[in-house]
Amino acid sequence: MIKFLNRALLELIYDEIGEKIDINASIAIKEENSYVPSKYSDVNLNIQLSFIVPIALIIISSKLLYHTIQDIKTPARSYMISCGLSKFTYWLGTFIVDCSILTIFSTFVFIIYFLAGAAGFRAYYIRIFFLNWFCSVSPLFYTYFWSFLVKGHSGSVIFAAVTITLFYPLMLTWMTSHNNRQFYFYYIISMICPFGNYMSVFYTISFLISSHLDCPPGLKFFEKSEVSLHFLIGSLFVYPIIILITEYLIKVINQIRSKSAFYSYSFDLETFKNSQQITDEAKQMEQQVKDNPSEFAIRISNVSKIYKDTKGQPIGAVNQVSLGIKDKSIFGFLGSNGAGKTTLMKMILKETPISSGTIEINGQNIMTSKRSQVVICPQFDDHLTEQLTGRQNMKFFCYLFNKTGRESHELISRLIDIMDYSDQVDKRVQDMSGGNRRKCSSMIPFLSDCNTILLDEPTSSMDPIARHHMHDLINSYKGQKTFMLCTHLLDEAETLCDNISIMVNGCIFTVGTPQYLSHKFGTEWKIDLMLVGDTNLCRETVKGYINQNIPNAVLSLERKASMIYSVPSDSISITNLFRILQKGKDTNIGIKFFTCSSSTLEKAFMEIIMRSEQIVQAANDQVDNQATADLGVELASQP
Incomplete structure (x- = not known):
C-alpha cells in the first residue's frame, strides 16, 4: 500500500513538472559507494521528509501545547508570577525547554535520513542539519499562541486537527502549483501556519539534489527556499509580539468589562447590601478604613466584583467590601460556600480584576505596584510539579524568592522539622498522599521574605497531628508577618485569629475577635x-x-x-x-x-448563616408577593 502511494505521488509530481520517467526503471537504479542515490530513491525520501516529518512535528507540538495550556488555564503560572516570576521569563524558559525537546526530535530525524542514504543529508550535512533543526523549532511561538485560543484537555487535540487541516492544502498547492497566484495562496497560509514552510524548504532543496543539479556554496545554498525561510524567521519575531499583545489586551479588556459591569448595576448592589442588615461592627470597620487608612497594613476599601450568570443577570460575588487588617496580625475570613471569600482573595492577588474600589498593601495600590506583595498558599495543590520531590519543589520556589543555596537549605530544613516532614519530603509529589501534598504546599509561602501571607484553607486534607504542626508553624511567625487565613474550620479560626470577618452573600456581615463574636451571636x-x-x-x-x-x-x-x-x-x-x-x-x-x-464560634457562625438565609428568603418572598399582586392587578384590569 505504501509503495503504491509513493508511485502515485511520484507520477503526480513528475507529470506536473513536465518530466517523464520510467518509474519501474528508476526503482531498479542503484548507485553503490556513492553519496548520491538514485533519483527515485531520493525523491521518495523527499516525499516522506516533506510530508511525514511535519505531521510528526505537529503531534509533538500539540503535546508541548498541552503543558502550556495547563500552566495558563490553571493557577500554576499565576502562582509562579505571584512568587516573583515575570511573564517574559516564563515564556523564555518554556521556549528553552521545548526547544531542547524539539532539538532531540530534529536530531533523530537527521540521523534516520542520513543512515537511509539521502543525498542531501550526506553531501550537505551541516547545512541540512541546521535547516532541519530551524524548521522544527521556529513554529513554537505559533504553538504557544494557541494556548490563548483553546483550553482543557481537548485544546491540544483541536490545535493538531486544525493545523493538520491547514497543512494538507499547503502540500497539494505546493506540489501542483502552475502559476504565481497559487504560490501566493501557499505563502499566505504559510505565514499563518509556519509548519507548512518545513515542506517547501526541504522539497525545494531535496529536488535540486535528487536532480543531480549543483547546489550553490555557502549561504546561496538557501536561495531557493529563501521565501519560506523568511516566513519561518518572521514567525520567531511576529508570534512573540502577538503573544505579548494578547496578554496585555486580555488584562485590559477584563478590567474594562469588570468596571463597566459595576457601573451598570451599582444601584442594585447597594440596594441588596442594605437589605442584608449588616452589623454595627461592620459599619464601624468601613468608617475606620475610610478615616484612618494608615492604621492598616492591608486596606480594602469599598471593593466589588460582579459576574454575570448564563442569563446575563449580574451576580455580586463581592459587594462593596471594606476591611482593614493591622500589621503583624492574623485575620480570618469566614463564610459559607459562595459567600465571596475566594473571589476577594483572587482580587488581593491580582488574579481577578476589581470592578470597583481599591486594595492597598503597605500603602501601595496593588493595581499600580509591579511586584506582588503577598505570597499565598492556594486552596489546591495545582502549582506543585508532580514529577519533582517535595524538597525539589521547595528549592524551585526558593530560586523564585531569590534565596541563596545556603539560605534555601537552612530554611527548608527548619520547615521540615516543624512540620515533621522528613520521611516524605524526598518522595515525588505524584506518589504522595493528599495530606503530604498539602504539607508541601503549605510550607512554600514561608520560604519567602514577603511580610504578608495569605493562607487559603492551609490544613484541608491534613490529619489532626499535621494540622497541629501547621498551627505551630503559623504561631512561630506570629508578630513577624501579617496573615490572612481563609478556612472552613471554625475551631482553627478561633485558635489562631486575632480578628475575624464573616462574609454573607458577598457582604461583610460582621467583624470582631473570636471571643466577641461568640459572645454576641452565641445562643x-x-x-x-x-x-x-x-x-x-x-x-x-x-x-x-x-x-x-x-x-x-x-x-x-x-x-x-x-x-x-x-x-x-x-x-x-x-x-x-x-x-x-x-x-x-x-x-x-x-x-x-x-x-x-x-458558646463556640462554630455555633455563632451557624446562627449568623441562619439569620442571613432568613433575610434572603424574606426578601425573595416579598418580591414574589409583589409580582403576584402586580399580576392580579393586571388581570383584574383586563375586560
Whole structure:
C-alpha cells in the first residue's frame, strides 16, 4: 500500500513538472559507494521528509501545547508570577525547554535520513542539519499562541486537527502549483501556519539534489527556499509580539468589562447590601478604613466584583467590601460556600480584576505596584510539579524568592522539622498522599521574605497531628508577618485569629475577635463544674441546686467529679449566672470551682448563616408577593 502511494505521488509530481520517467526503471537504479542515490530513491525520501516529518512535528507540538495550556488555564503560572516570576521569563524558559525537546526530535530525524542514504543529508550535512533543526523549532511561538485560543484537555487535540487541516492544502498547492497566484495562496497560509514552510524548504532543496543539479556554496545554498525561510524567521519575531499583545489586551479588556459591569448595576448592589442588615461592627470597620487608612497594613476599601450568570443577570460575588487588617496580625475570613471569600482573595492577588474600589498593601495600590506583595498558599495543590520531590519543589520556589543555596537549605530544613516532614519530603509529589501534598504546599509561602501571607484553607486534607504542626508553624511567625487565613474550620479560626470577618452573600456581615463574636451571636452559655468529690451524694446535691436556681440548664456531660451544663443565653444574663454559681460554691454544696463561657464560634457562625438565609428568603418572598399582586392587578384590569 505504501509503495503504491509513493508511485502515485511520484507520477503526480513528475507529470506536473513536465518530466517523464520510467518509474519501474528508476526503482531498479542503484548507485553503490556513492553519496548520491538514485533519483527515485531520493525523491521518495523527499516525499516522506516533506510530508511525514511535519505531521510528526505537529503531534509533538500539540503535546508541548498541552503543558502550556495547563500552566495558563490553571493557577500554576499565576502562582509562579505571584512568587516573583515575570511573564517574559516564563515564556523564555518554556521556549528553552521545548526547544531542547524539539532539538532531540530534529536530531533523530537527521540521523534516520542520513543512515537511509539521502543525498542531501550526506553531501550537505551541516547545512541540512541546521535547516532541519530551524524548521522544527521556529513554529513554537505559533504553538504557544494557541494556548490563548483553546483550553482543557481537548485544546491540544483541536490545535493538531486544525493545523493538520491547514497543512494538507499547503502540500497539494505546493506540489501542483502552475502559476504565481497559487504560490501566493501557499505563502499566505504559510505565514499563518509556519509548519507548512518545513515542506517547501526541504522539497525545494531535496529536488535540486535528487536532480543531480549543483547546489550553490555557502549561504546561496538557501536561495531557493529563501521565501519560506523568511516566513519561518518572521514567525520567531511576529508570534512573540502577538503573544505579548494578547496578554496585555486580555488584562485590559477584563478590567474594562469588570468596571463597566459595576457601573451598570451599582444601584442594585447597594440596594441588596442594605437589605442584608449588616452589623454595627461592620459599619464601624468601613468608617475606620475610610478615616484612618494608615492604621492598616492591608486596606480594602469599598471593593466589588460582579459576574454575570448564563442569563446575563449580574451576580455580586463581592459587594462593596471594606476591611482593614493591622500589621503583624492574623485575620480570618469566614463564610459559607459562595459567600465571596475566594473571589476577594483572587482580587488581593491580582488574579481577578476589581470592578470597583481599591486594595492597598503597605500603602501601595496593588493595581499600580509591579511586584506582588503577598505570597499565598492556594486552596489546591495545582502549582506543585508532580514529577519533582517535595524538597525539589521547595528549592524551585526558593530560586523564585531569590534565596541563596545556603539560605534555601537552612530554611527548608527548619520547615521540615516543624512540620515533621522528613520521611516524605524526598518522595515525588505524584506518589504522595493528599495530606503530604498539602504539607508541601503549605510550607512554600514561608520560604519567602514577603511580610504578608495569605493562607487559603492551609490544613484541608491534613490529619489532626499535621494540622497541629501547621498551627505551630503559623504561631512561630506570629508578630513577624501579617496573615490572612481563609478556612472552613471554625475551631482553627478561633485558635489562631486575632480578628475575624464573616462574609454573607458577598457582604461583610460582621467583624470582631473570636471571643466577641461568640459572645454576641452565641445562643447558649457553657458551664463547666469541678466537684469536691466523686460520690453520688455530691453529684445529686449539685444537680438539685442547678435545677432549682437555673431551671433552663441542660446537663450535657456528667463524669464522677465533673459536669458540663448548657444554658440558653436568652434565659439568663452572664452576670446572674456567675452570681448563682459563686453562691453555690460559697455555701459548700459540692462545687470546687467553675467556669462559664459563651458558646463556640462554630455555633455563632451557624446562627449568623441562619439569620442571613432568613433575610434572603424574606426578601425573595416579598418580591414574589409583589409580582403576584402586580399580576392580579393586571388581570383584574383586563375586560
